[in-house]
Amino acid sequence: MARPLINVPATAKRGEVVAIRTLISHPMESGFRHTSTGERIARDIVTGFVATYNGEEIFRATLFPAIAANPFITFHTVATESGTIEFRWTGDNGYSANEQAKITVV
Amino acid sequence: MTTQEGLSRRDMLKAGATLTLGSVGLAIARPSQAMPATMKEAIAEVTGLAEIKRGRVKLDIPPLVENGNTVPCTVSVESPMTAEDHVKAIHVFSEKNPQPNVISVHLGPRAGRAVVSTRIRLADTQTVMAIAEMSDGSFWSDRLDVLITLGACLEDS
Numbered sequence: 663m664a665r666p667l668i669n670v671p672a673t674a675k676r677g678e679v680v681a682i683r684t685l686i687s688h689p690m691e692s693g694f695r696h697t698s699t700g701e702r703i704a705r706d707i708v709t710g711f712v713a714t715y716n717g718e719e720i721f722r723a724t725l726f727p728a729i730a731a732n733p734f735i736t737f738h739t740v741a742t743e744s745g746t747i748e749f750r751w752t753g754d755n756g757y758s759a760n761e762q763a764k765i766t767v768v
Numbered sequence: 769m770t771t772q773e774g775l776s777r778r779d780m781l782k783a784g785a786t787l788t789l790g791s792v793g794l795a796i797a798r799p800s801q802a803m804p805a806t807m808k809e810a811i812a813e814v815t816g817l818a819e820i821k822r823g824r825v826k827l828d829i830p831p832l833v834e835n836g837n838t839v840p841c842t843v844s845v846e847s848p849m850t851a852e853d854h855v856k857a858i859h860v861f862s863e864k865n866p867q868p869n870v871i872s873v874h875l876g877p878r879a880g881r882a883v884v885s886t887r888i889r890l891a892d893t894q895t896v897m898a899i900a901e902m903s904d905g906s907f908w909s910d911r912l913d914v915l916i917t918l919g920a921c922l923e924d925s
Contacts, residue, residue, distance in 0.1 A: 727865075
């Protein structure tokens with residue numbers, strides 16, 4: 663399974679709003695497509711994304727088939743303290759992926 | 769070079785170009801249609817009976833998109849993002865995709881700034897709508913017409 667790509671600034675000033683960019687490789691098969699023989703291709707998408715900052719949830723998203731392949735999500739957070747930001751993706755067919763990034767607040 | 773019918777290659781190209789321009793013009797002039805029932809239902813599911821006001825939300829999608837399979841989409845909401853006054857959730861809906869929901873995000877005062885970006889799929893030229901739910905229970909929205917040259921494929925694999 664491919665590693666998710668995360669972009670979090672390594673250091674930030676206390677109280678600064680930082681942008682977080684995340685990308686995970688996933689085909690996001692919509693479930694609305696058919697094969698050449700007319701069979702429907704089963705849906706296989708990432709349905710959930712959660713980001714936690716030192717254990718506290720800061721961002722949550724519910725994804726639908728209208729999200730492009732390799733879901734890319736950008737959001738913001740206030741750098742409150744040094745620690746770890748954890749990201750978790752969940753999806754169809756028991757899909758699950760985790761990644762974390764360290765941030766140092768000065 | 770002249771074909772047997774007396775039409776040069778240049779003439780043919782010219783005719784083709786005029787035709788293409790004509791169809792783009794038609795697509796722009798097309799009157800906006802009423803919101804489909806499925807989209808209304810999906811919106812009612814998140815807003816309930818609350819009134820949806822225009823403003824405070826800015827939906828950012830290029831007006832002309834070549835490939836509907838990946839369309840950059842940014843939603844920004846004007847909000848101080850304090851504990852008393854912040855954006856609770858942002859929902860994006862599409863008019864002509866097979867399913868009206870596109871994405872729902874939940875945030876809070878810790879976001880600092882209510883700006884979220886992603887890449888979406890659009891099946892056809894259509895209206896996209898973003899709705900923001902504020903901490904005081906009000907709903908604000910923005911809608912945008914997006915022209916798609918090649919829609920996100922639904923048929924072949």
